[in-house]
Amino acid sequence: MQKTILVVDDEEDIRESVKMILEVNGYRVIEAVDGDDCLRKVREEKPDLILLDIMMPGTPVSEVVKQIKDIKIAFMSVVRISDARKKGLCAQDNIVDFFQKPFSVSDLIERIELILRE
Amino acid sequence: MDIKKFSFKNLFLSRISRKLTLLFLIVGLIAPSLAIFYFYTISVSTLPESIPAEQSILLRTVAVVIILLIAVDAGIIGYLVSRSISKPLKELYRATKEVEKGNYNVRLDIHTGDEIEELSQAFNRTTEALAKIEEERREIDNAKTEFLSITSHELRSPMTPMKAQLQMLQEGYFGKLSKKQRESLAIVIRNADRLDNIIVDFLEISRIEAARLKFNFRKTDIAQTVEETVKLMEASAKEKNIKLVVHLDKLPVIEADPDRVSQVLRNLIHNAIKFSDENSKIEVSAELKDDHILFSVRDYGCGLTPENQIRIFEPFYQVESASRRRHGGTGLGLAICRGIVESQKGKIWVESKLGKGSKFYFTLPLKPVRNIEPIKILFSQKGLIEKKIKEEFKTMLGPLGVGEFNELKNKNALNKNDLFEYIEYLTNEHILQPENEIVFKNRINKIFGEKKEVINEKKDTFNRFINEEGLKRD
Numbered sequence: 301m302q303k304t305i306l307v308v309d310d311e312e313d314i315r316e317s318v319k320m321i322l323e324v325n326g327y328r329v330i331e332a333v334d335g336d337d338c339l340r341k342v343r344e345e346k347p348d349l350i351l352l353d354i355m356m357p358g359t360p361v362s363e364v365v366k367q368i369k370d371i372k373i374a375f376m377s378v379v380r381i382s383d384a385r386k387k388g389l390c391a392q393d394n395i396v397d398f399f400q401k402p403f404s405v406s407d408l409i410e411r412i413e414l415i416l417r418e
Numbered sequence: 419m420d421i422k423k424f425s426f427k428n429l430f431l432s433r434i435s436r437k438l439t440l441l442f443l444i445v446g447l448i449a450p451s452l453a454i455f456y457f458y459t460i461s462v463s464t465l466p467e468s469i470p471a472e473q474s475i476l477l478r479t480v481a482v483v484i485i486l487l488i489a490v491d492a493g494i495i496g497y498l499v500s501r502s503i504s505k506p507l508k509e510l511y512r513a514t515k516e517v518e519k520g521n522y523n524v525r526l527d528i529h530t531g532d533e534i535e536e537l538s539q540a541f542n543r544t545t546e547a548l549a550k551i552e553e554e555r556r557e558i559d560n561a562k563t564e565f566l567s568i569t570s571h572e573l574r575s576p577m578t579p580m581k582a583q584l585q586m587l588q589e590g591y592f593g594k595l596s597k598k599q600r601e602s603l604a605i606v607i608r609n610a611d612r613l614d615n616i617i618v619d620f621l622e623i624s625r626i627e628a629a630r631l632k633f634n635f636r637k638t639d640i641a642q643t644v645e646e647t648v649k650l651m652e653a654s655a656k657e658k659n660i661k662l663v664v665h666l667d668k669l670p671v672i673e674a675d676p677d678r679v680s681q682v683l684r685n686l687i688h689n690a691i692k693f694s695d696e697n698s699k700i701e702v703s704a705e706l707k708d709d710h711i712l713f714s715v716r717d718y719g720c721g722l723t724p725e726n727q728i729r730i731f732e733p734f735y736q737v738e739s740a741s742r743r744r745h746g747g748t749g750l751g752l753a754i755c756r757g758i759v760e761s762q763k764g765k766i767w768v769e770s771k772l773g774k775g776s777k778f779y780f781t782l783p784l785k786p787v788r789n790i791e792p793i794k795i796l797f798s799q800k801g802l803i804e805k806k807i808k809e810e811f812k813t814m815l816g817p818l819g820v821g822e823f824n825e826l827k828n829k830n831a832l833n834k835n836d837l838f839e840y841i842e843y844l845t846n847e848h849i850l851q852p853e854n855e856i857v858f859k860n861r862i863n864k865i866f867g868e869k870k871e872v873i874n875e876k877k878d879t880f881n882r883f884i885n886e887e888g889l890k891r892d
Contacts (some may be wrong), residue, residue, distance in 0.1 A: 313579035321582065324591050378574055382634045382677060402578040402614065405585040 303416050306347040308332040309376070310356040314401075318351065318376075318408075325409050335364035342368060348416055351376045351399070354384065362389055372396045372415060376403065438500030439493065446492020447485070454481045506534045510541065522549035566624035573617045581610055612748075619750035623733065626757030633675040633762070635786045640669040640711060643676040644704050647683045651691070658696045662687070665703035669711065673786045678758050682766075683713065685751045686778045690717035693737075693776070709784055710764065716777040722770040728833055730768070731756045755780070763787045806865045807832055814850075814858050837862050 305327050309315045319329045330347060332338040334356045342350070350368070354361050354377035365373065374397040375384060381398045384390055390398070396415050399408060458481050462474065506528045513524045522545050526538035584607050586592065588600070595603065648662050655662050683702070690700045694717045701716040722730065722737065729735045733753040759766040759780045770776035804827070811819035826832055826840060841858050844850040850858065 311575065311579070313576075314582070317579045317582040317586070320591065321586060324586075378571070378578075386634065401574075402581040405582060405589060 302326065302328050303348040304328045304330060304345070305412070306330045306332060306338065306341055306350045308334070308338040308350060308356070309353040310334055311353075314353075321405055321408065322412075327412075335359040335361055338364055339367060342371065346371060348372065349374060349396075349412065353377055354379045354389070362387065365389065365392060365395070369394055374399060374412075374415065377401055438503070439496040442496020442499065443489065443493045446496060447489050450488045451485050454485055457481075502530055503534065506530055506538065510534075510538060513541065513545075517545060517548070522546075522552055563624055563627045566620060566627070569620075571621070574614070574621070577610070577614050577617070581607075581614070584610060616748045616750075619748045619754060622754050623750065623757065626754065626761060633678060633786070635673045635675055637671055638674040638676045638679070639671050640674065640676075640679070640704060640782075641666050643679050644683065644702065644713075647680045648687070648702055650680075651684060651687045654688070655691050655700065658691060658694065660691055660694055660696070661699040663699055663701045665701065667704060667706045669704055669706055670784070672711075672784055674782060675786075678762075679713075679782060682755045682758055682780060683715070685755050686715040686780075689751065690715050690719065690776075690778075693717060693719035695719060707781075710781040711784065712779060712781055714777055714779045716775065718775040721772040721774050722768065722776055723772055727768050727770055731766070761787075803865060804832060807837070807862070810858070810861050810865065814854065814861075834862065 305322055307315050307318050307322070307329055308331075309318070310333055315331050315333075319331065322329050330341055330345065332341045336358050338350065338352070339359075341347075348371075350371055350373045352361065352365075352373055352375050354375055369392065371394060373392075373395050375381075375389070375395070376399040377384070378401045381390070381400065384398065389395070397411055399411070458477065461477065506526075509526055509528065513526055516524045524545055525542045528535050528538040584603065587595070588603050588607060644666060645664060648664050652662055687700060687702065694700060698718045700718075701714075703714050703716075705712045705714075726737050730737060731752050734749040736749040756766050759782075763783055764781040766778070766780035768776055768778045808820065808823045811823040813819070815822060822840075826836065829836075831837070831840070838859060841850065841855055841862070845852060845855040
C-alpha cells in the first residue's frame, strides 16, 4: 500500500526537492509550510510519516510536536541532533529519526524505508 | 626611556609622612620652646631672689608642660597635614598600578582641594577614556564573531536544496547522463561539498570564538570512545593499506563530551592517514595522568619542519607537499581541534622529525570545565604576538632592542624556545642582569599566554642596568 509522507519546511526549494525524491521512490507527498499548517494538514489526513523542519516561523516546533503523539515524526534540520536533544525535542516516543541538513539523498531514502517498514 | 631605580614606593611615600611630620614637630617646637625658655630665664633672673622654691618649681613645670603640649599639637597637626599629601599620592600610586594591570575601571575620590585633587581628576578622565576605548574594542570583536556566525548560517541554507538536486541528477532521477555530463556534475558536487565544509568549519570557529561551543557533557567511557572512533576511520585507512593500532590504559568513566573527543581524534587520524605512506601504521593511544588524560596519534609519515610544527595550528595553514592531492581540506581542522581542546582547558601540540613522522598530543582534564571561555582563533595571533614581543625588547633592552628583535625575526627565531635561548645568552654575556632574566622570561611567557614562574613579587618590576656596550658588539 502506498505510504503518505507529510513534508513540513518553510523553504519551498527544500519542500520541492524532498517531494521529488520521495515521489520518484514511490511515496505520496503532502506539503506544509510551517507548524500551524502541519497541524491543519494532519487533522485533514493522517500521514504515515512527518518530515519536520525545526527552524520555522510561527508556533514553535516543540509545541507542534506535543500535539502529535500518534504519527511517526522524523526531524530534518540544520540544527544538530545534540542541540535538538538539549532543547528536549527528541523526548517523545514517536520521534523516530533525525536527518541533518544538507542530507544525502540515498541515505534519506534508505532510512525512510526502514522507518516505514514496521 | 628613563626609569630610575624603582624604589619610589619605599623611599618616598611611606617616608614623606614621617619627614613632614618631623619637620612640623621641629618647627612647631623650636619657636615656642625658645620663647618659653627665654621667658623662663628672664623671669628667673628678674624676679627677686626670695622666690619661694615651690613657685620656681611650678614655673618650671608649667614651662615644661606648655612645651610638651605644643610638641604634641605640632606633631598631630604635622602628621595630619603630611597625610593630606601622602595619602592621596598613595591612592594615586595604587590606582596607577591597577591601570597597569589593565583594569581601567579605577576612579580616584580625592577632595584635598589642591593640585593633587586636580591631578586625580585628570587621572579619572584618562582612565574613563581608556575604559571607553576598551569597550569599543570588545564590541567590535563581538560584532566580528556575530557576523561570522550569521553569514555562516545564511550560507548553509541554500546548500540543502542545491546538494539534494545535484545528488538527484547524479543518481539518475532526471534521466541517464552522458559521460561529459557525469564528469561535469562530479566537479560541481565535489566543490559544493568543499564549500559546505568550509562553511561548517567557519561556524565551528565562530562558536569557539564566542564560547558558544556546545558541549554535551555526560558519563563517557573514554576507552570505548577511542575504539569506536578508530573503527570509523578504518575504512579510509584501508584505502592506503594503513594499519591503525590502539594502545589504551585502564581509563576511567568520566564526565566528558564524547562527540568532541571523537571529533578531535578523527581529525588527527585523518591527517595522519593523509601524510602517511602506503603500508605504514598509525598508533593511537590514551594514557591516564594525574589530572588529565593524554591522547596521542603517531604516524610514520613525512614529518614536519620546525616551522610547520608551529604553524599548522594556524587557521587555513596547510602544509605544502609535492604529492598533495585535492583533498578538499579547508586548513581549519587543526585550528578547530585547538579551539575544542583549549575551550576545555586542555592542551594540544605536536612533536615531529622531518622524514621520521609526527606525534600529535592533546589532553583532556578529568573534571570537565563548566565555564567555557572564548578562544581567539581567527582574529588575533602571529602579528599581534610579534608586536608584543617587539615592545618587550624595547622595554628590556632600550632602543637597541629593536635591532635585536629584527635580527631574531629574520632568523625566524621568535618562538618561545628561541627567545629564551637568546635571553639566556644575553645573561651569560652579562648584557642582561640575572634578576632581569627572570622578568624578561616572565613577560615573554605572558605574551604566549602562560603562567609565570613564581618569583619574589616585589622584584617583578625591574632594574634596568644593562651593559649597552655589550649590545653594540656586532
